[in-house]
């Protein structure tokens with residue numbers, strides 16, 4: 682199938698993109714890498730009157746850094762992170778995560794911001810950015826630019842706090858110290874497919890930070906603070922029974938198969954992280 686006809690606007694800067702989005706004449710959508718929106722257009726699941734292309738918008742391609750964090754423009758591509766063309770605040774975790782997204786053709790076009798805004802529960806960046814405690818910078822016409830922690834941004838499957846007219850401009854990732862331990866484990870049926878279970882663990886003793894995040898559930902990523910704290914304190918790999926009990930507590934509706942997949946992925950994530958320490 683082919684998309685319904687739409688007008689395509691290439692935006693030169695954030696203000697012009699936000700200006701077009703704020704016009705109240707029909708349905709306007711942003712397009713970045715087009716790797717999620719493209720198929721939806723072709724299947725006519727999305728039928729916008731107008732697309733605002735931000736893939737080349739310089740302000741969304743910019744990467745800056747301070748002592749505390751790296752700010753990735755929302756249109757930073759997966760492949761650029763994978764190839765080490767961007768600074769790495771995550772001690773290797775971000776390039777590793779990027780390299781496991783789909784296959785190279787998707788990674789050449791798909792963007793960090795597009796992935797977060799699409800908010801697929803099985804998307805890698807949704808889990809990884811929650812584990813890395815990223816902050817999202819969002820702008821629109823007539824409102825102050827707002828900051829939101831990733832952990833609050835995604836509200837459910839394909840649902841975020843983005844309001845009509847808002848654009849995600851950049852993603853701030855804190856800089857982690859070289860004492861950081863991280864693990865990232867995905868269970869996929871085939872290489873390049875979306876995962877059935879994802880677990881990310883990031884622990885930085887210098888920040889007294891430890892967070893375990895589970896992705897590829899039915900909605901927003903699940904954060905397991907208690908287990909993460911215990912793990913950072915003891916360094917003991919939790920048993921499957923302990924993990925399953927913790928999962929039941931936080932997500933009582935999880936079916937047995939998913940509960941088992943998450944427990945296995947979590948154990949492998951932690952074992953991998955501690956082995957690489």
Ligand SMILES: Cc1cc2nc3c(=O)[nH]c(=O)nc-3n(C[C@H](O)[C@H](O)[C@H](O)COP(=O)(O)OP(=O)(O)OC[C@H]3O[C@@H](n4cnc5c(N)ncnc54)[C@H](O)[C@@H]3O)c2cc1C
Nearest residue numbers: 711713714715716717718783791792795796798804805849
């Ligand atoms: C075959 C296939 C396999 C895939 N496998 C994986 C996988 O294993 N893991 C994974 O994580 N992903 C996977 N993906 C998704 C891929 O990573 C996409 O690149 C990503 O989800 C969307 O990024 P995009 O830049 O292409 O966004 P687009 O498709 O351009 O946009 C997606 C949505 O976000 C909105 N949007 C985009 N940018 C902004 C912005 N700056 N501000 C506000 N809204 C914005 C758009 O309006 C749209 O609603 C796969 C995709 C395909 C087609």
